Amino acid sequence: MDKAFGAIPGLVELAAYGTRAAKAASLLSEIRDQDVDLATLQREEIHRICGRTLYHIVADRPARVRTPVMVVYAMVGRWTVLDLQDDRSFLRNLSEGGCDLYVLDWGNPTPADRFDDFGDLIDLYMDGFVDVICDRHGIDKINLLGICQGGVLSLCYAALHPDRVRNLITCVTPVDFHADLQEQHTGRGFMNVWTRNLSPADIDLLIDTMGNVPGEVGGAMFSLMTPFRSLAKYNLTLLEVGQDRAKLMNFLRMEKWLADRPAHTAESARQWLKDLYQQNKLANGDLVVGGRTVDLADVTMPVLNIYSETDHIIPAAASRAMRERVGTKDYTGSAVSGGHIGIFCSRSQQKLRDQIVSWLRSR
Amino acid sequence: MSADRKDPHRGTQAPTDGAPIDPVGMIWQQVEKSWTASFDMWSAWAGSWQSTVQNRGAPAVKAIVDQLANPAAWPGGLAPLTKELEDILALPRFADLPGMDAAALPSFAPALELMAVAQQYLLAAAPVWASACQRFQAAIAERGAMDSAGEAMDIWNNVLDETLMAFNRSAEFGSVQQRFLRAAMHQRQEVRKLAERAAQAVDLPTRTEMDDVYHRLHDLLREVHDLRRELCALKRSRADGVRAVPAEAGES
Numbered sequence: 001m002d003k004a005f006g007a008i009p010g011l012v013e014l015a016a017y018g019t020r021a022a023k024a025a026s027l028l029s030e031i032r033d034q035d036v037d038l039a040t041l042q043r044e045e046i047h048r049i050c051g052r053t054l055y056h057i058v059a060d061r062p063a064r065v066r067t068p069v070m071v072v073y074a075m076v077g078r079w080t081v082l083d084l085q086d087d088r089s090f091l092r093n094l095s096e097g098g099c100d101l102y103v104l105d106w107g108n109p110t111p112a113d114r115f116d117d118f119g120d121l122i123d124l125y126m127d128g129f130v131d132v133i134c135d136r137h138g139i140d141k142i143n144l145l146g147i148c149q150g151g152v153l154s155l156c157y158a159a160l161h162p163d164r165v166r167n168l169i170t171c172v173t174p175v176d177f178h179a180d181l182q183e184q185h186t187g188r189g190f191m192n193v194w195t196r197n198l199s200p201a202d203i204d205l206l207i208d209t210m211g212n213v214p215g216e217v218g219g220a221m222f223s224l225m226t227p228f229r230s231l232a233k234y235n236l237t238l239l240e241v242g243q244d245r246a247k248l249m250n251f252l253r254m255e256k257w258l259a260d261r262p263a264h265t266a267e268s269a270r271q272w273l274k275d276l277y278q279q280n281k282l283a284n285g286d287l288v289v290g291g292r293t294v295d296l297a298d299v300t301m302p303v304l305n306i307y308s309e310t311d312h313i314i315p316a317a318a319s320r321a322m323r324e325r326v327g328t329k330d331y332t333g334s335a336v337s338g339g340h341i342g343i344f345c346s347r348s349q350q351k352l353r354d355q356i357v358s359w360l361r362s363r
Numbered sequence: 364m365s366a367d368r369k370d371p372h373r374g375t376q377a378p379t380d381g382a383p384i385d386p387v388g389m390i391w392q393q394v395e396k397s398w399t400a401s402f403d404m405w406s407a408w409a410g411s412w413q414s415t416v417q418n419r420g421a422p423a424v425k426a427i428v429d430q431l432a433n434p435a436a437w438p439g440g441l442a443p444l445t446k447e448l449e450d451i452l453a454l455p456r457f458a459d460l461p462g463m464d465a466a467a468l469p470s471f472a473p474a475l476e477l478m479a480v481a482q483q484y485l486l487a488a489a490p491v492w493a494s495a496c497q498r499f500q501a502a503i504a505e506r507g508a509m510d511s512a513g514e515a516m517d518i519w520n521n522v523l524d525e526t527l528m529a530f531n532r533s534a535e536f537g538s539v540q541q542r543f544l545r546a547a548m549h550q551r552q553e554v555r556k557l558a559e560r561a562a563q564a565v566d567l568p569t570r571t572e573m574d575d576v577y578h579r580l581h582d583l584l585r586e587v588h589d590l591r592r593e594l595c596a597l598k599r600s601r602a603d604g605v606r607a608v609p610a611e612a613g614e615s
Contacts (some may be wrong), residue, residue: 010511013513058433109378113577114577115581123588124584124585128588186529186532190528193532197534197540198541198544203393204544205544205545206548209551209555210548225528225531226524227528228523228527229524236520263490284383323373363471
């Protein structure tokens with residue numbers, strides 16, 4: 001009977017598929033949303049400015065890097081991906097490496113925040129938090145670590161307030177937003193292509209109508225990058241990870257992080273899309289923030305620029321372009337392996353951690 | 364004529380020179396006057412109609428005909444035409460009459476435009492699926508025999524994803540996206556217009572009013588921030604001054 005059953009083409013495979021689906025469903029039924037915990041690293045709230053929060057990561061060992069590090073993540077996502085789970089935590093790794101960490105949480109912008117532009121993000125919030133850290137430690141400069149859009153903000157901050165930044169680290173940070181035209185790749189730089197397909201008037205129409213840009217808009221853009229794979233994860237991937245609880249929890253944590261997309265404040269989104277993606281003003285030296293032009297030649301402190309050659313969101317060429325534009329004589333560019341998010345939540349972060357910590361300690 | 368006087372009871376003119384009254388002539392005069400007045404009225408209405416047609420109708424009809432004669436505008440559906448019709452109906456604002464401006468009414472144009480965009484997307488996407496199937500067949504033929512349906516599924520997934528990714532980066536898709544964004548935003552504005560009217564009717568703040576409040580708050584926040592910075596700078600300079608005075612006194 002078994003032989004006859006197995007002889008029918010595809011039936012055994014279908015039965016195996018059914019078994020795997022049942023196991024995944026069984027595991028999934030045991031897990032509730034509250035079981036999927038993110039950002040469990042102990043932290044304390046230090047300061048709050050209009051819904052933006054500065055957290056201090058409580059370390060269980062003394063800091064080996066004397067100057068504290070302020071981590072600035074993008075506004076389009078939540079910083080919690082940097083502490084996805086114990087064994088995939090960029091912040092935990094840095095903390096264990098001896099960094100005294102502060103994290104800026106942009107919060108959930110409401111319509112009341114719609115007029116916050118880059119000038120406010122940099123001169124009001126970031127500078128306000130830098131003041132707080134400096135006061136706490138009795139110092140006049142901090143180390144700044146910016147990621148993706150947070151890297152752009154950190155770069156602008158460093159250019160406009162060079163006396164407040166001891167060392168600057170940027171990760172997967174775009175500088176030349178048109179660099180993707182030189183290295184075109186179907187799977188990379190979709191945001192650049194999509195934004196350039198619109199006119200500046202279209203962006204104005206979007207922002208004037210929507211106000212803050214809802215996180216769902218960003219989510220839709222990311223889904224368009226890999227249209228089918230974005231859907232296939234709910235059958236193929238879920239079926240695969242559903243055979244193992246640890247893998248399933250990892251998958252669900254990432255899903256929870258992806259679902260938690262804060263809105264982007266309207267005026268800063270207008271600058272992000274028009275001034276940077278469309279008109280490439282940061283690379284051209286025309287970007288005006290808070291009434292002042294951002295001149296990257298003013299970034300004279302040591303810079304460590306980390307990027308990924310396989311980044312599908314920020315093409316590597318866009319990040320590498322920083323080298324020719326910053327004014328520092330102490331520039332280190334470092335290509336790491338992994339995706340845009342993967343480099344912060346993969347298990348193999350030892351190299352990245354060691355690189356950052358040793359770079360900071362030597363300066 | 365100044366010698367004529369009116370008989371208020373008869374409503375006819377009585378001759379003062381003692382000439383006999385001509386009743387037929389009077390009837391004829393009355394008919395003639397009524398006819399002339401009536402003709403003047405209809406003539407005035409005809410002038411009004413002609414003016415409307417010339418100033419509003421003709422440009423709108425010309426625009427509609429132009430739209431209809433332009434094949435490139437056909438995917439736009441009826442949306443541009445409804446705009447033209449709204450223009451015909453629009454009136455200036457009167458002080459003591461309710462607003463009659465047709466532009467204040469919700470427009471169906473964005474909704475129609477959204478439907479047209481959906482059609483355009485389907486037109487553009489149909490060949491993409493055909494292309495994905497062709498590429499899948501080619502990939503299967505190249506691969507040869509497979510051990511399981513799962514392998515075929517993997518190939519299909521990869522082929523489909525790559526095909527869709529390439530399409531999403533194409534100028535054709537960009538054009539659909541741009542048109543979709545514009546239509547969706549205009550539709551949202553129409554919905555907001557209705558919602559704001561409803562909010563005003565029940566004394567609730569509208570989005571526009573709240574944005575104004577937020578703008579003022581934002582300006583105040585910036586001002587407070589700048590003042591705080593100036594105060595800190597003043598305190599620092601004063602503290603430096605106080606420290607400097609004893610030091611100078613010690614030196615002297």
